[in-house]
Amino acid sequence: MARIKGSVGSKTKASIQEKALPLIAQFGYAAVSMRMIADAVGVNVGALYNHVPSKQQILVLLMSDHMDGLLAAWGQVDVAGMTPAQKLESFVRFHISYNITRADDVFISFMELRSLEADGHKRIEKKRKAYEEVVRKIIREGQESGQFNVEDAHVAAMSVLGSLIGVNTWYRAKGRLSKAKIEDYYAAILLRSVGYDIEGKAHV
Amino acid sequence: MARIKGSVGSKTKASIQEKALPLIAQFGYAAVSMRMIADAVGVNVGALYNHVPSKQQILVLLMSDHMDGLLAAWGQVDVAGMTPAQKLESFVRFHISYNITRADDVFISFMELRSLEADGHKRIEKKRKAYEEVVRKIIREGQESGQFNVEDAHVAAMSVLGSLIGVNTWYRAKGRLSKAKIEDYYAAILLRSVGYDIEGKAHV
DNA sequence: CAATTAAATGAACGTTCGTTCTTTAACTAT
DNA sequence: ATAGTTAAAGAACGAACGTTCATTTAATTG
Numbered sequence: 001m002a003r004i005k006g007s008v009g010s011k012t013k014a015s016i017q018e019k020a021l022p023l024i025a026q027f028g029y030a031a032v033s034m035r036m037i038a039d040a041v042g043v044n045v046g047a048l049y050n051h052v053p054s055k056q057q058i059l060v061l062l063m064s065d066h067m068d069g070l071l072a073a074w075g076q077v078d079v080a081g082m083t084p085a086q087k088l089e090s091f092v093r094f095h096i097s098y099n100i101t102r103a104d105d106v107f108i109s110f111m112e113l114r115s116l117e118a119d120g121h122k123r124i125e126k127k128r129k130a131y132e133e134v135v136r137k138i139i140r141e142g143q144e145s146g147q148f149n150v151e152d153a154h155v156a157a158m159s160v161l162g163s164l165i166g167v168n169t170w171y172r173a174k175g176r177l178s179k180a181k182i183e184d185y186y187a188a189i190l191l192r193s194v195g196y197d198i199e200g201k202a203h204v
Numbered sequence: 205m206a207r208i209k210g211s212v213g214s215k216t217k218a219s220i221q222e223k224a225l226p227l228i229a230q231f232g233y234a235a236v237s238m239r240m241i242a243d244a245v246g247v248n249v250g251a252l253y254n255h256v257p258s259k260q261q262i263l264v265l266l267m268s269d270h271m272d273g274l275l276a277a278w279g280q281v282d283v284a285g286m287t288p289a290q291k292l293e294s295f296v297r298f299h300i301s302y303n304i305t306r307a308d309d310v311f312i313s314f315m316e317l318r319s320l321e322a323d324g325h326k327r328i329e330k331k332r333k334a335y336e337e338v339v340r341k342i343i344r345e346g347q348e349s350g351q352f353n354v355e356d357a358h359v360a361a362m363s364v365l366g367s368l369i370g371v372n373t374w375y376r377a378k379g380r381l382s383k384a385k386i387e388d389y390y391a392a393i394l395l396r397s398v399g400y401d402i403e404g405k406a407h408v
Numbered sequence: 409c410a411a412t413t414a415a416a417t418g419a420a421c422g423t424t425c426g427t428t429c430t431t432t433a434a435c436t437a438t
Numbered sequence: 439a440t441a442g443t444t445a446a447a448g449a450a451c452g453a454a455c456g457t458t459c460a461t462t463t464a465a466t467t468g
Binding site: 206207208211212213216247248249250251254255 | 414415416417418419
């Protein structure tokens with residue numbers, strides 16, 4: 001009933017986030033108790049509060065870390081000088097590649113927006129909009145250059161993102177399709193969806 | 205503290221479902237208490253159990269009613285004699301049209317699968333698979349007839365469905381786009397996505 | 409009209425919830 | 439070596455949870 005040998009604060013805090021992630025992804029934020037998280041970490045409930053101010057803050061931390069990581073990772077993809085079609089293909093491959101190994105984060109960031117209180121919600125929502133804007137911008141570029149042929153850039157962007165987000169709901173590492181194949185297929189499907197003709201002509 | 209004048213069992217049961225729906229959609233199943241539902245219905249907590257055996261059964265009822273309605277409604281759409289492209293367009297328009305006025309049901313059916321206990325989960329999952337199979341079948345037909353050009357029918361079907369499910373997350377009745385326009389746009393986007401060429405030739 | 413059933417109340421059940429607090433032991437710095 | 443800080447345990451808090459129950463009254467049935 002006291003400090004445990006070898007315990008380090010930073011390690012415990014990291015462990016809290018790490019263990020809370022799959023629990024919240026599986027059962028939902030509201031259905032996961034601080035005691036469940038404490039059990040997973042291997043610590044008593046009360047000890048959690050040495051590292052985290054509240055349950056709500058765990059969620060905010062998980063979501064903002066994920067969105068920051070996602071945006072930063074995309075920022076490191078070099079698309080300068082690419083055509084819109086090449087950019088969109090890069091984006092599709094990036095999104096699948098990055099998110100497929102982070103299914104829990106993606107799921108939580110998508111599903112638990114409603115569990116956020118006002119402050120956190122505003123912060124996360126802003127990051128999410130920024131990510132959507134990436135796609136919208138690429139599609140708008142393609143529209144202006146004539147490489148794409150879409151009725152409405154916003155609708156097309158939401159369609160592309162919806163399609164991509166869905167991947168996580170059915171992808172299984174041991175499944176019939178490899179990550180590479182899925183990337184190939186989605187790149188082809190989504191380029192077609194914005195009216196890009198692989199032979200180079202805009203698709204009517 | 206007794207039966208209220210004019211109270212009818214069937215009305216109250218319907219009201220329970222009706223009031224629980226938006227609450228669960230907004231806050232999630234785990235975060236909605238029986239007392240919240242009772243308040244919305246305008247009744248004491250205990251009275252709920254005159255009409256519903258448990259909280260879990262409310263969720264099962266909501267989800268299976270929605271899936272049954274969805275499948276039945278699609279069953280009434282006559283696609284006999286249509287080409288695969290016409291069928292897919294019919295499906296896209298049907299899905300958007302049906303679901304756009306039932307945003308809460310759709311959201312719950314998609315999000316709260318994890319809140320279902322084993323029995324209910326199996327039942328609902330079966331219905332969901334049946335709906336997915338509708339799209340897969342249309343795409344497979346188009347693939348075989350050469351009207352579509354997709355790499356993989358399953359992936360294409362999941363892409364189409366993901367894209368469609370996303371509509372509910374951003375559609376606003378008072379928004380820039382009418383339901384009709386959204387249908388038009390998605391029909392065009394998703395037909396292109398399966399490699400259908402509007403001029404009649406398969407898209408390479 | 410009497411007996412039964414249906415639909416509500418409101419209190420209570422035992423759990424579990426997020427969080428706080430006191431205590432104790434291990435580390436760290438002087 | 440000693441003092442201060444850090445990280446844990448474990449008990450306890452009031453509140454809220456899903457559910458049950460005795461009770462009361464309205465509606466229905468015979």
